[in-house]
Every structure is written in C-alpha cells, then in structure tokens.
Amino acid sequence: MTIEEEIKAIQDEIDKTQKNKATEHHIGRLKAKMARLKDDLIKQAMSKGGGTGGYSVKKSGDATVTLVGFPSVGKSTLINKLTDARSEVGAYEFTTLDVVPGSMEYRDAKIQILDLPGLVKGAAAGKGRGREVISVIRGCDLILMILDVFNFDHIAVLEKELYDAGIRINQRKPDVTITRTLKGGVVVTSTVDTTIDHETIKTILGEYKIHNALVNIREDITADQLIDVVRDNRVYIPAVLVLNKIDLVDKEHLKKFPKDAIKISADRELNLDVLKETIYDHLGFINIYLKPQGDKADLEEPMIMRGGATVGDVCDRLHKDFRRKFRYAKVWGDSAKHAGQRVGVDHTLCDGDILTIIIQK
Numbered sequence: 569m570t571i572e573e574e575i576k577a578i579q580d581e582i583d584k585t586q587k588n589k590a591t592e593h594h595i596g597r598l599k600a601k602m603a604r605l606k607d608d609l610i611k612q613a614m615s616k617g618g619g620t621g622g623y624s625v626k627k628s629g630d631a632t633v634t635l636v637g638f639p640s641v642g643k644s645t646l647i648n649k650l651t652d653a654r655s656e657v658g659a660y661e662f663t664t665l666d667v668v669p670g671s672m673e674y675r676d677a678k679i680q681i682l683d684l685p686g687l688v689k690g691a692a693a694g695k696g697r698g699r700e701v702i703s704v705i706r707g708c709d710l711i712l713m714i715l716d717v718f719n720f721d722h723i724a725v726l727e728k729e730l731y732d733a734g735i736r737i738n739q740r741k742p743d744v745t746i747t748r749t750l751k752g753g754v755v756v757t758s759t760v761d762t763t764i765d766h767e768t769i770k771t772i773l774g775e776y777k778i779h780n781a782l783v784n785i786r787e788d789i790t791a792d793q794l795i796d797v798v799r800d801n802r803v804y805i806p807a808v809l810v811l812n813k814i815d816l817v818d819k820e821h822l823k824k825f826p827k828d829a830i831k832i833s834a835d836r837e838l839n840l841d842v843l844k845e846t847i848y849d850h851l852g853f854i855n856i857y858l859k860p861q862g863d864k865a866d867l868e869e870p871m872i873m874r875g876g877a878t879v880g881d882v883c884d885r886l887h888k889d890f891r892r893k894f895r896y897a898k899v900w901g902d903s904a905k906h907a908g909q910r911v912g913v914d915h916t917l918c919d920g921d922i923l924t925i926i927i928q929k
C-alpha cells in the first residue's frame with residue numbers, strides 16, 4: 569500500500585466509526601497514525617527534490633503577507649494594485665510561476681506582499697510546486713486567502729491544503745506542554761476539565777513512541793490539537809478571507825458569501841482601502857519610541873514592530889551586533905512596572921513604549 573492509500577484507509581475507518589465516548593480512544597489512535605503518515609508524505613515529497621530548497625524569498629519590511637489562492641483568482645492583479653510590484657496578469661492559469669514580491673506602505677508600516685504561484689490540490693503532499701509555495705507561506709505573518717465569486721467553494725480545499733501542510737490559521741498554539749521524562753509513564757495533569765480522556769492522551773503519545781512524559785493541560789483541546797502539540801512543527805498564522813471579482817455579480821448574490829470575507833474587485837479597485845486597513849489591523853503593529861541614553865526620545869519616527877515584540881527583537885532590527893553587545897534596557901510606558909524600569913532582552917514591549925538600549929562599548 570502506498571502512503572496515500574494508507575491515509576485513505578484510515579480516513580475511511582474514522583468516517584465509518586461512530587463517534588462516542590467508547591470509540592474516542594480508537595479514533596485518537598487513528599488520527600495520530602494518520603498525522604504521522606501525512607508527515608511521512610511531506611518528507612517523501614521533499615526528498616524527491618520537490619522543493620527542499622524552497623524559494624529563497626528575501627524578507628523585507630515590517631511584516632510579510634502572502635496571497636494564497638488557486639490559479640486565476642486575481643492574485644497578480646491584486647498585488648499590482650496594492651504594491652509597487654509588477655506581476656504578469658494573464659487570462660489563463662499559472663501566469664505566476666515564481667514568487668513576486670511587492671511592498672505596500674500603509675500608515676508608516678512597510679508591508680511586504682508575496683504573490684505565490686497558485687496553490688493546487690495536493691500541494692501539501694508535493695504536487696505542482698506545492699512544497700515550495702508552502703514553505704513560503706509557513707514563514708509569513710498573515711495569509712490572504714483569495715477566492716473569486718465563481719469558485720468560492722474552493723475555500724475548503726485551500727483550508728485543507730494549509731492544514732495538511734501544518735499551517736493552522738486563526739488558531740492559537742494550544743496551552744499544553746509535554747515534557748519528556750525517563751520513567752514513570754505518561755502523567756497527565758490539567759487545570760481545566762478535558763474532553764479527551766487520559767487514556768486517549770496516552771494512546772496518542774504512544775503512537776509517537778512517547779511512553780514517559782509529563783503532560784500539562786491548561787486549556788481544553790481536541791485530539792487533533794494534541795497531535796499538533798506532539799508534532800511540534802505546526803505554525804499558527806492569522807488569515808483573512810478575500811473575495812475577488814465582485815464586479816461580476818449583483819449585490820443580492822454577494823449576500824450569499826460569509827460576512828467576514830472582504831469583498832473586493834482587484835481589477836476595478838473596489839474596496840481596496842478596506843482590504844489595506846484589514847491587513848494593517850491583523851498584523852497588530854506597535855510603535856516603539858527610541859530614546860538615546862541621556863537624550864530625548866524620538867517621538868517623530870517610531871520604530872514599527874509587531875505586537876509581542878521583545879527588547880531583543882528591537883536589538884535585532886537596529887544592528888546585527890546589538891543583541892550580543894546588549895547590557896540592559898530601560899523602558900517607559902505600558903509595559904514598564906515603573907518609569908524607566910530596567911529590563912532584559914526577553915522583556916515584551918507594548919504599543920507606545922519608550923526604550924533606551926544600553927550596549928557594551
């Protein structure tokens with residue numbers, strides 16, 4: 569049996585099995601097995617030269633956004649309208665054979681937008697240029713899932729491809745830790761009521777040959793989420809649904825699409841301002857004002873960082889040697905316990921903070 573056939577057989581068995589408390593255990597085991605086979609499939613695709621190198625797209629700007637969608641939904645047209653890039657637009661599929669980067673400046677932030685070759689079904693398993701496309705998506709800060717009014721049902725395929733490639737959209741990393749131990753079996757502790765029972769947790773871990781570990785659960789999770797934690801190679805990325813070519817249907821028809829989809833026409837430039845604002849909002853930028861030691865803070869030109877940025881991230885942006893030479897930093901603002909608090913590289917900053925970094929001379 570090929571790996572694909574094995575996966576199919578397991579999926580069939582899951583579908584066939586009634587879901588209840590008695591079968592939970594069994595399903596958990598099947599899901600773990602399937603997740604492992606899918607990873608094998610990806611590894612196999614990579615070893616066949618299906619894009620081990622990936623694209624070497626140089627990151628630039630304050631954040632990177634990828635345009636993900638099937639061929640001909642209008643990605644090239646959109647990047648041309650949003651940025652300074654010039655991507656070839658064709659009335660036939662696969663015009664975008666390579667990654668086209670563009671830069672969009674919006675409210676002081678420089679946002680890199682990457683137009684990727686259209687995703688195709690089976691991309692996660694290495695079909696088309698799937699692996700390469702996926703390696704770029706995994707490294708981005710926001711995904712725009714582009715669909716058009718004629719093929720909205722492709723959304724399910726897009727979601728599945730991203731999921732199979734280990735990309736979790738609009739999800740947080742589960743608040744669960746697994747610490748391997750040398751003996752004592754699998755010990756589960758939880759601060760919340762868990763829907764999956766402890767036996768199922770042990771079975772799933774067993775599938776991954778983890779027989780001794782401390783599992784600490786601080787949030788109720790599904791079997792699939794537990795597998796994600798075990799695998800530890802998932803990426804969690806926010807995504808926005810974009811519906812293109814709305815100029816081709818009437819208003820009534822548009823009501824059929826989900827409310828949260830941003831409805832645009834790239835070609836006619838409809839609603840592009842709303843899209844830009846949405847991109848900006850989702851990236852959660854914060855402003856950090858730098859204050860040289862013994863001098864005034866520069867309140868004119870803040871440094872644009874992503875939410876959750878640490879003092880160390882600011883160091884990295886300023887100079888390649890700053891982190892190594894770092895002595896301490898002082899911070900004023902919402903993240904500081906008191907004005908001028910002395911902090912280290914791991915300190916998380918807040919929007920509007922003023923920061924002084926002291927390095928070795």
Ligand SMILES: Nc1nc2c(ncn2[C@@H]2O[C@H](COP(=O)(O)OP(=O)(O)OP(=O)(O)O)[C@@H](O)[C@H]2O)c(=O)[nH]1
Pocket residue numbers: 637638639640641642643644645646656657658659660661662663664665684685686812813814815816832833834835836
């Ligand atoms: N009517 C209409 N046509 C559009 C719109 N956006 C794009 N198109 C057309 O759709 C076709 C495909 O557009 P592209 O921008 O090349 O699509 P793509 O997603 O980059 O396609 P690939 O490069 O094949 O991946 C072109 O003929 C565009 O002119 C739109 O908002 N309205």
